[in-house]
Amino acid sequence: MGLYDETVEVPRRTMVLFFVVDTSGSMNGSKIGTVNSAIEDIIPEIADISDSNADAQIKIAALQFSTGAKWLDSQPVSAENFVWNYLDASGVTDLGEACLQLNEKLSRTAFMNDATGSFAPAIFLMSDGEPTDNYRYGLDKLKQNNWFRKAIKVAIAIGEDANKNVLAEFAGNSEAVIDVTSPKELRKWIQFVTVRASEIGSKSSNAGSNSDSGSNEIETKQDIMIQEIQSQKDDIEWKEENPFEDDDSLQW
């Protein structure tokens, strides 16, 4: 027996990835269908990222909101064990209620309770409409929450009717809001954000060492996420315009 046979893993922190999904009636059809399959398909990749990451493990929590809001699991589930249950869409858009529920769980006595500590979470909101409840109260409360304030926050505005101002307020920045108009785009963005937010959120950061020396502003994980979204936006536009895009798949 060797001295190193019984080493145990170096304690990792936990990074919780939150999906906050609008399941109001307007999402019914291809929107919720795309959300379901895009998330389902990307989960194994998140499990891989978590598995090979010695800095932190990734856990997932999902909150759906329509008439009221509901957690899909009673605790965050490790990415390896997480299964995405297909969501159905009906009812109104109680975003305020979702904010309150999120606020309640973003606490050391609720979801953020790992003994080895956590990195700030990544929170990913998807919505296609206008809040129907008094979202102001809930959102203001949530914005006081320290976990929320430190989180990586990204929102996807699905279609023309999404209230982008509210989403920008949630994400803290209009650049962290992504507009999508087609199912293809929606899928691409969900997967991109899920992967990159997981990777950035779950790794030891550069702690701002790249920030200009002298300034006390630290480049945050959220800043990095936003830069990546911007450069991906440029890239996707380039892709969409590329008439030779499907060359790869053609056989000659």
Next chain:
Amino acid sequence: MREFSKGQKIKVKSGGELEVIEKLGEGGQGIVYRVSYNGKEYALKWYFVNKLKDHKRFYMNIENNIRKGAPTSAFLWPVEITEYFEGSFGYLMRLRPKEYEDFSKFLRAKVHFSGINAVINAALQITTGFRVLHNKGFSYQDLNDGNFFVNADTGDVLICDNDNVAEYGKAFGIAGKCRYMAPEVVTGKKKPDIHTDRFSLAVVLYMLIFVNHPLEGERTLKSPCLTEELERKFYGIEPVFVFDKNNPQNRPVENLHRNEIKLWSLYPDFVKEAFQEAFSRESMIGNNIEHRVTEKKWQEIFIKLRDCLAECPSCNNETFLNLSQPESKCICCGKVITNPFVLKVKKNEIALMPSKKIYACHVIYDSEDYNQAMGEVVLSRSVPAVAGLKNNSGRAWTAVASNGVSKSYESGQVIKLMKGLKIRFGNDNDGEIL
């Protein structure tokens, strides 16, 4: 940027074309493919060009590194660079053999070292790699758990991601992990250089040997949410070593930091003292940050450690012998071991247990080569209780008994071990059996 499919051809700068075989993986800066070029297989790292701050400079730096050549064979060094293609480029390096595992897998306890000897070998190889790299005027800049692959059986190491490596004084804005960065890099006071590499090296060596992080203990655990500001504090502004001699604030936590609690109690003091120096306040954020423990010093420590490694006669496990005492206690079964003969040569003391090897760094007066075995302790076939040192050095050694009688031993011959015996290895490099 699109992903390449099988059969994609890309021009290589020095001539010819590579052909993509399959995707191997993806990282923050690009995608790695298996490719063929000139009838051989390589790994191709293809960049996301928009992730590089100054891709022209980056390209030139890789070209320069290719020209200068790999410091040692432990580096998966760039060997060829491609021409620009669809706005980006990549470089070719050796493929990693499959018996090498990501270091992060050791940290995740998915892979375990075969034993102490393998750990020491890995430590020596990483240290030597950095020593040669630094002597050539390069600094690595971005050492972390994703940068090397290790063979769990032998401890052999391959160092990858050599694209950030730059010559002294040059630095790329790197987005490393602060868990592995020197404090002055974390706080943005300095760009990576040789001194900051030395800090990162100490972190990696500690994690290799004690399988926990040197700066993560009671104090860092108290914070439920490790924000970027707190990371800056714990790894940059006020780092505290878990076994700091003067500051007990950040001790390992029982049941959580189990590996280092156990392993720290078993390793010899000279190893622990070196880490206490490397992670002292002075060496981390005080006046010694440009006088950190050097690669040469680490090399001496790990050679010394290997010299006192022995197999316990009772339980057959590896243990360290305390050669300053007549006997030692097995770190595994706790039984008392009578110390064997010791060869004292240069600054080294080698425990001459059966099958113990001595190396060029011991017997050749000006050598630091710890890899090339030059002799081995063997037992007599006729009288198994008698041990001898077999000369495998390729040159004659002279043994001088305490009464002054001497005899020459050619390569292949065995010198019977006796207390007080002197062995002349040549060029005034004399050893003595204690």
